Amino acid sequence: MINSLFLYSIACILFLIGLFGVLTRKNVIKILVSLSIMETAVNLFLIIVGYIKNGKAPILTRWDPHINIHTLNFVDPLPQALVLTAIVIGLGTTALALTIAIKLYEHYGTLDITKMGDKK
Amino acid sequence: MKNTNFVTGSFIALTLVVILGIFFFQALNQPAHEGKTMPVDNVHLEDRVSLHYVLKNVNEASQYLESHGKSYFNERDEVPSKTIEFGKSKNLEEGSANEVTSIVVNYRGFDTLGEVTVLFISIIGLTLLMRGINNKKIREPSLILKTGTTFLSPLIVLFGIYVFVHGHLTPGGGFPGGAIIASGILLLIIGLESFQFNSVLSKSIESLAGLAFVGIALAGLFVKKSFLANFMPTGTVGYLYSAGMVALIYIVVGLKVGAELASGIAKLKEGGKND
16 A cells, blocks of 8 residues: 555655765765765655545546546646656756766876865 | 774764654654644645646636636636547647646746756756866777667667657657657767767757747747747647647757757767867
C-alpha cells in the first residue's frame, strides 16, 4: 500500500543522504553527485505534491475519450510542468559545475578539496 | 591527525543531518490543526487550479467569474465546464492531448522561454571555461562500439525527432527529444574517430531556433495582442496537426536543445582549442 506520507518520507530521506554526502565527501565529483541526489529529492517531493490517489498520467488518450469534471481521474499536471523546468536547469548547472571541476583538476592536479591550495 | 579531523567532521555532519531529518518528519506528521489535516491522501483535482488547465477552460472560467462578479475561492463550483472528447473536440482554447505540454508551452510559455535561456547561458559558460583546455585522446573505440554506432546513432536521432514532433500528443517533448538527439551525437563522437563535430552548423541551428521561438512569441503579440498567445487554430484534440503554436514551439525547442547539448558534449570531449 502506497500512501503519500510514505512517499514524502522517501523524498526527505533522499535529500538528507545528499546533504550528508555534500558535507562529508572530499572528491569534487562525489560532491556534485550528492548535489544531484539532493536535486532529485526536491523534484520527487514536488511530483508527490501532485499525486492523487489512483490517478493516471495527465494525457488524453483514445482509451479514455470523455473527460469532464465528473470523470476526471488525473494526477495534477502543474507540479510535473514545474519539475520539467527544474530538471533542465539542474542539467545546466551540473554541466557548468563539471566544467569547473575539470578546470580545478587542470590547475591543482587533484580532485581532493583538502589538497587543493597547496600549490601556489 | 587529519583522519581524526575527518571522523569528527563526519560526526558533526551526521548530527546536523539527523536534526534536520527530525524537523522534516515532525512537519510531515503534524497533527490536525483547527479540524484540518495535511492534504496528503484526500486530494482531488477539483480542489486545485490545475482543473482548469486539464479541462482547458482557463479563459472561460476567468471571464465567467468576472462577468458575474464572483470570487474563485468560494464559487468555483459554479464555473461551467464542457466534456472534452478525444479525437472529436475541435477548436478548444488549447488543443494538445498532453496536459503537461499544454501547461509548459501554452499557459506557462514565458517560463519555458526563460528555461531555454538558462540552458543557453550555461552552455556559453561551459564553452568559456573550457577555453585553453586540451583534452587527452580517449581510448580507441572497439569494433563492437564502431559497428553499433553506425547502426544505432541514426535511429537514436530519428527517435529524438519523433519525441519532439509528437510532444503535444505523447509523453515527451522538446527537452527530452533534444537530450535524445544529443545522446545520439555523443555516441557518434565517442564511437567514430572520423566524425568531426560541426560547431558552426550547431551554433547556426541553435541561434535560428532561438530566434524562431521569439518570433513565434512576437507573432502572438501582434495577432492576439499578448506575448506567446496561441494565434493558430488549435484543431482537433489528438491529431498530429493540432495544438497550433504548441507543436511549432516544441519542434523549435527540440532543435535548440539538441544542438546546444551536442555542442556542450563536443566541447567537453575536444576542449576549447577551436575557438
